[in-house]
Amino acid sequence: MQKCENILSKVNSKAKILLASSAMLLIAACAPTTADQQVDSLEPFNRAMFGFNEAVDGVVLRPVTSLYRGVVPEYGRDRVHNVLNNLHQPVVFVNSVLQGDVENAFSSLWSFLLNSTFGVAGIFDFAGTNSGLKVNDEDFGQTLGVWGFGSGPYLVLPILGPSSIRDGVGRGVDYFDDPFNYAHRDFVLGRMGASALDTRNKNFELLDEIHQNSLDPYSTIRSAYLQKREAAVKNTHSRDVKE
Numbered sequence: 001m002q003k004c005e006n007i008l009s010k011v012n013s014k015a016k017i018l019l020a021s022s023a024m025l026l027i028a029a030c031a032p033t034t035a036d037q038q039v040d041s042l043e044p045f046n047r048a049m050f051g052f053n054e055a056v057d058g059v060v061l062r063p064v065t066s067l068y069r070g071v072v073p074e075y076g077r078d079r080v081h082n083v084l085n086n087l088h089q090p091v092v093f094v095n096s097v098l099q100g101d102v103e104n105a106f107s108s109l110w111s112f113l114l115n116s117t118f119g120v121a122g123i124f125d126f127a128g129t130n131s132g133l134k135v136n137d138e139d140f141g142q143t144l145g146v147w148g149f150g151s152g153p154y155l156v157l158p159i160l161g162p163s164s165i166r167d168g169v170g171r172g173v174d175y176f177d178d179p180f181n182y183a184h185r186d187f188v189l190g191r192m193g194a195s196a197l198d199t200r201n202k203n204f205e206l207l208d209e210i211h212q213n214s215l216d217p218y219s220t221i222r223s224a225y226l227q228k229r230e231a232a233v234k235n236t237h238s239r240d241v242k243e
Contacts, residue, residue: 040222046156050218053161057200065200079123081198086115086122087180087191088137094177095138099146107133136235140177141170145233154222159196162225 040046069077089112096105111127119126127133144166145151152165163171175181181188214220 040154042153042155046154046222047218049156049158050221052158053156056159061196061200065197065204068197069201069204077198077201080194081202082115082119082125083122084191084195084198086112086119088178089115089135090180091174091178092135092138095140095143095174096136098140098143099138101136101138104136104138107135108138111135137232139167139170140173141167141229142233144170145229151226151229154226162221164226164229167229 072080089108092108093105093112096102096108110131111133114127114131114133115122115125118124118130141151141164149166151167155163155165155168157163157168157171160171180191210217210220
């Protein structure tokens with residue numbers, strides 16, 4: 001655990017090369033673990049960053065998202081989500097392969113090909129509607145979890161929000177794995193902005209409910225995030241379980 005915290009102090013989130021290096025440091029320094037308990041040993045820093053993110057959300061993200069929801073009908077917002085989800089499939093494919101999940105690798109590849117063509121650049125979920133393909137979302141943070149690496153301390157990232165040492169490293173690796181991040185700068189920046197808006201839109205009611213009913217939104221969001229990520233990692237071990 002101490003070694004993982006030392007890694008965090010050396011990571012410069014604004015330097016892509018250090019993000020790539022941190023992946024190697026994590027694998028070298030963190031021993032595989034099956035422990036379920038997550039420790040928020042960085043809580044003072046995390047709460048300060050949470051406060052910063054809350055301020056940005058209140059001034060920028062929530063008002064813009066509210067306007068977006070008022071101007072663009074739900075059908076249109078769903079089409080935007082479909083396009084962004086389709087652009088994410090190459091990352092899902094790579095991580096499915098790294099996890100040895102042949103079924104999901106096949107599904108993500110064919111979903112991407114079908115939706116990019118018959119789905120008109122992913123606007124429509126042709127694959128899901130007509131072929132019945134089911135794709136589990138996978139990222140490198142989950143891949144590390146499947147390989148046996150613990151999540152490390154909970155970590156709140158600026159703007160990006162809830163994460164962990166493992167998932168923070170995963171975000172950096174996935175950035176380089178994503179072929180669309182090598183496109184024209186305007187496309188990359190536009191996609192980042194659209195992704196932030198889409199994510200905020202999908203969590204609009206949930207976040208409002210948390211802030212209205214929770215005595216400590218920070219703790220509530222932390223708990224929800226860690227549970228969700230734990231379930232996401234275990235999903236690759238139980239694809240045969242139907243619920």
